[in-house]
Amino acid sequence: MKVIDEKLENIDDNIENKATFPKDMWVKCEKCKNLLYKKELEENLYVCKKCGFHFRVNADFRINMLIDNGTFREYFSDLVSKDPLNFVDIKPYKEKLESLYKKTNKNSAVITGIGKLCEKNVAIGVLDFSFFAGTMDSVVGEKIYRLGELAIKKNIPLILVSSSGGARMQESILSLMQMAKTSLIISLLKERSIPYISVLADPTTGGVTASFAILGDINIAEPDALIGFAGPRVIEQTIRQKLPDGFQRSEYLLNHGMIDVIVKRKDLKNKISDILDILSLNLNIAKKAQKHNL
Amino acid sequence: MKVIDEKLENIDDNIENKATFPKDMWVKCEKCKNLLYKKELEENLYVCKKCGFHFRVNADFRINMLIDNGTFREYFSDLVSKDPLNFVDIKPYKEKLESLYKKTNKNSAVITGIGKLCEKNVAIGVLDFSFFAGTMDSVVGEKIYRLGELAIKKNIPLILVSSSGGARMQESILSLMQMAKTSLIISLLKERSIPYISVLADPTTGGVTASFAILGDINIAEPDALIGFAGPRVIEQTIRQKLPDGFQRSEYLLNHGMIDVIVKRKDLKNKISDILDILSLNLNIAKKAQKHNL
Amino acid sequence: MQKFLDFEKPILEIQEEINKLLLDENSDSKLKIEKLEKTCEELKKNIFSSLSVWQKVLLARHPMRPYSLDYINLITDKFIEMHGDRCYGDDGAIVGGIAEINGKSFMIIGEQKGRNIEENIKRNFGMPHPEGYRKSLRLMKLAEKFNMPVVTFIDTPGAYPGLGAEERGQAEAIAHNLQEMIMLKVPIISIVIGEGGSGGALAIGVADVLAMLEYTIYSVISPEGCASILWKDASLANLAASALKLLPENLLELGVIDKIIPEPMGGAHFDIKAMSNNLKKFILEETKKLEALDIKKLLENRILKYKNMGNLFN
Amino acid sequence: MQKFLDFEKPILEIQEEINKLLLDENSDSKLKIEKLEKTCEELKKNIFSSLSVWQKVLLARHPMRPYSLDYINLITDKFIEMHGDRCYGDDGAIVGGIAEINGKSFMIIGEQKGRNIEENIKRNFGMPHPEGYRKSLRLMKLAEKFNMPVVTFIDTPGAYPGLGAEERGQAEAIAHNLQEMIMLKVPIISIVIGEGGSGGALAIGVADVLAMLEYTIYSVISPEGCASILWKDASLANLAASALKLLPENLLELGVIDKIIPEPMGGAHFDIKAMSNNLKKFILEETKKLEALDIKKLLENRILKYKNMGNLFN
Numbered sequence A, B: 001m002k003v004i005d006e007k008l009e010n011i012d013d014n015i016e017n018k019a020t021f022p023k024d025m026w027v028k029c030e031k032c033k034n035l036l037y038k039k040e041l042e043e044n045l046y047v048c049k050k051c052g053f054h055f056r057v058n059a060d061f062r063i064n065m066l067i068d069n070g071t072f073r074e075y076f077s078d079l080v081s082k083d084p085l086n087f088v089d090i091k092p093y094k095e096k097l098e099s100l101y102k103k104t105n106k107n108s109a110v111i112t113g114i115g116k117l118c119e120k121n122v123a124i125g126v127l128d129f130s131f132f133a134g135t136m137d138s139v140v141g142e143k144i145y146r147l148g149e150l151a152i153k154k155n156i157p158l159i160l161v162s163s164s165g166g167a168r169m170q171e172s173i174l175s176l177m178q179m180a181k182t183s184l185i186i187s188l189l190k191e192r193s194i195p196y197i198s199v200l201a202d203p204t205t206g207g208v209t210a211s212f213a214i215l216g217d218i219n220i221a222e223p224d225a226l227i228g229f230a231g232p233r234v235i236e237q238t239i240r241q242k243l244p245d246g247f248q249r250s251e252y253l254l255n256h257g258m259i260d261v262i263v264k265r266k267d268l269k270n271k272i273s274d275i276l277d278i279l280s281l282n283l284n285i286a287k288k289a290q291k292h293n294l
Numbered sequence C, D: 001m002q003k004f005l006d007f008e009k010p011i012l013e014i015q016e017e018i019n020k021l022l023l024d025e026n027s028d029s030k031l032k033i034e035k036l037e038k039t040c041e042e043l044k045k046n047i048f049s050s051l052s053v054w055q056k057v058l059l060a061r062h063p064m065r066p067y068s069l070d071y072i073n074l075i076t077d078k079f080i081e082m083h084g085d086r087c088y089g090d091d092g093a094i095v096g097g098i099a100e101i102n103g104k105s106f107m108i109i110g111e112q113k114g115r116n117i118e119e120n121i122k123r124n125f126g127m128p129h130p131e132g133y134r135k136s137l138r139l140m141k142l143a144e145k146f147n148m149p150v151v152t153f154i155d156t157p158g159a160y161p162g163l164g165a166e167e168r169g170q171a172e173a174i175a176h177n178l179q180e181m182i183m184l185k186v187p188i189i190s191i192v193i194g195e196g197g198s199g200g201a202l203a204i205g206v207a208d209v210l211a212m213l214e215y216t217i218y219s220v221i222s223p224e225g226c227a228s229i230l231w232k233d234a235s236l237a238n239l240a241a242s243a244l245k246l247l248p249e250n251l252l253e254l255g256v257i258d259k260i261i262p263e264p265m266g267g268a269h270f271d272i273k274a275m276s277n278n279l280k281k282f283i284l285e286e287t288k289k290l291e292a293l294d295i296k297k298l299l300e301n302r303i304l305k306y307k308n309m310g311n312l313f314n
């Protein structure tokens, strides 16, 4: 199973097909261009030791990275898109999906389930950029919705890790509506004071940023991740000028007020754990007090 | 009784003493410098017919202008400042106040009361720039608070017309606390869905802008009024450059999202009436329905 | 200046002829006019009963189509426009304000295009910045406080993809609106009156009742954008338009919209008054139905509706 | 670099002498040290028991005084700083984040000054822009959601009076905070730790318990600003400082603050750890008292408190 994708210049396209990762022992860092020993790179969570560049990693890797060993239980993995629009493409949408199912051994662009993070129960969903550029279709929307319901039912925090080209064009208006649907479930969590941590990884754009990904109680970004609404190419075409350095990168978003904190991949699990601990301290006290009063 | 003030370059100062209005028949427009026949100017609500410049007018004039003839009943007019800090000035604060009482025949920088506006009952408070530059002291804060309570008790809309140099220095921390106190009563009105219209006239600055004046359900500004937090002179001294044209004027505030609508003085009464009509239509329906259900 | 589409030109030619005859005092021109009018009506019927998807896209973007403020002026008895997001600016691409219609109050919010260069600079071609969405949210919260139903008119090529828009959180502004609209404690009626352009449309389009005028479109991406991604060729937009299933009938079938509001023969721009009347009637009727529900039920329905959006799996 | 005030110099001279002696291995230096330490303590006592108002102003602004982050680091067991207003920017002049203290969670928000040029550019000399106040409000609402008491540290010359600040609604940001804090459904404790500069201080200072450290000030205008208005001469700031009644004891008497938190001899900067301990103890004790009230009672008290602010009329 492929863990990392090539860094791709154009996240507007469906570029998952282009991702052909060298299978040899050495990997060239996309940023500093140094050759990295693959095994070492993996041990370092696919972060370049030379320059700190965070390679894209797939959803399985992230789940392994964040969830305590052996505690993850996947939910809703059987949901599969129906191609409700009979979308016509160069290759029919259905065929594209079929080939992805085979290639990735996954049914959709998100893995959802429940597990323990530093011994705390959490509901976690991770978008997979290697599946259709992590785009949100009806299935992704539905799985995130159901995951949120599960978090409510079990009264456990929700963590969503995003890496996505946005809404999936091939399901047109239905993909668009998933923005409302996923925002809805976040609203329902907020009403119930259930913590929701959003982790934005490279790249998070379009309808995913503009719905659940930006709505975290705490928004965490990985360093140097591309995060925005419009893709850089679209913006360049619109304004007819080159984009400034660092535009739409994590640091830029932090400075512009959209991100709470930038966390290196190696610190991510512990940071989330700390946040959840603090956020739940007084909720638990309140709950105990409430019970006591009843 | 003096109706209009001279336009004063420096609203940070307590400049009410400088205001000596020519008592002859002709008035020079501060903006277009044309000479205006005073009687005509008064008929035109102290707005220059040549250039539309809105002269500052005092609180009595505004009440007459907004409230149906003979329906205004003043409240809380007996409240007088105690000089709680024994404030030392060139002239003691107490003496300053005493001379203002005599000169203006008023006890404070705000007139508060109840009256009809186009036949609708309203609670109205008007700050008077000719009294201590309309600055907010404990008495102004208290009167606005009580007026808000009255609006709640009688379930009628609140209208506040501001024209003020901000919080009154001579009551230091107590003046500052009036910002919290007046914001509190606005919060209490909002909780009860009682409409609150804020009218910002020239000039509205400092702690008055930064509390009740900017918190209207609808913020109305008179044309070309100076509205801001810091006074222009303070800003110029801080940034050491000249301020751009139109800076902190009504149009600028509208463009920067702080003001709902700019209304000429001659249209003000009708516009407020329209707004109150529309805001209360469905509230009344809801109330009737509620009564019906009981 | 009048601007018409190619396939409308035969209709216009006849109408011009009619207009000429109307000035003519010759006795048999009356007969001629009657004949021409009949021909014109039939021509319209023919043309409009066999429009291609792409022609409908062009109609949705028709430069003579009524815009939000056109409808607002015709529908409302009183309208007071309100400005600003109380934070950064006032966006000309979204207008909004309190209104009275038939003795009831409404908050009306609409995306607004311009008709000439000057207007389009002010309106940014109907492409909102974050402050536009934040203004609309502010107005919706005000509507909630004063128990006013919210009516939104959707008409945008999309949220503006520019530097300032990204800087000030276009994504946040849109997402925030979605999150708040879904819980807003007053009825919301949204109507696509022209272009429904992706997230920029949805940001004011989470509603209890979502309708589209007959000749409008609503999709996740513009046909041009879709074509240039799929086939690297924006000129294949007509193909993309068909693939995207962006017409009212498609969306009705998919359960995304609740109703199609018919347009006058020839499209809304041929008879703005008739269109406004349809619209007004629709708004009043739907409001009445929604207000008959108590708030709890209203929200339950809304939540259920969006929970079930796109529930079409194997 | 250490920077001290003139009236502190005698103390420092003795301390330097002590420090020198500490390095000396001579047998009778121990005795000398003891003597000097005693002298030093007495000197401190003398100096600090007869400080003028103006000297206290200088202490409140002392460049070596601990700032918000200094206290946060010493008080909390865990602290995660959070950034941004979700609208425009992240203001360095206000810091805030979630924290754990003794097994309880808090939202801590503080105005933050810098110690050198670089820091002061980042922190804008502790003068917040609107986005700082909006960030703080966002964090307070988050605190409300997760039932966390809010602790704010006030330390600002004032809200920044600049072009951008006015443009983005400095007044609105402050007023909005006042309006929301007064209704916030968790306990709020505010502590002036240095300068309480007018509306810029109040904007994070509406609280159930408002305290001041011993050597701090809080007033509607800076003494300099007051002097230049009253006497057209900023150098008369010391006169203005007395007139403004800006010391903790004045505010306690006026019923504006609830408590004065004592500082270590010589001021907080002489013993940051001791000061932090006082502060931590104060926060924990007051939180406990406030949390004993149910929310309704808490809000009633808060409303009553601000309703009665300055009720001193004839």
Ligand SMILES: [Zn+2]
Pocket: A029, A030, A031, A032, A033, A034, A048, A049, A050, A051, A052, A053
């Ligand atoms: Zn590298």
Ligand SMILES: [Zn+2]
Pocket: B029, B030, B031, B032, B033, B034, B048, B049, B050, B051, B052, B053
């Ligand atoms: Zn004039």
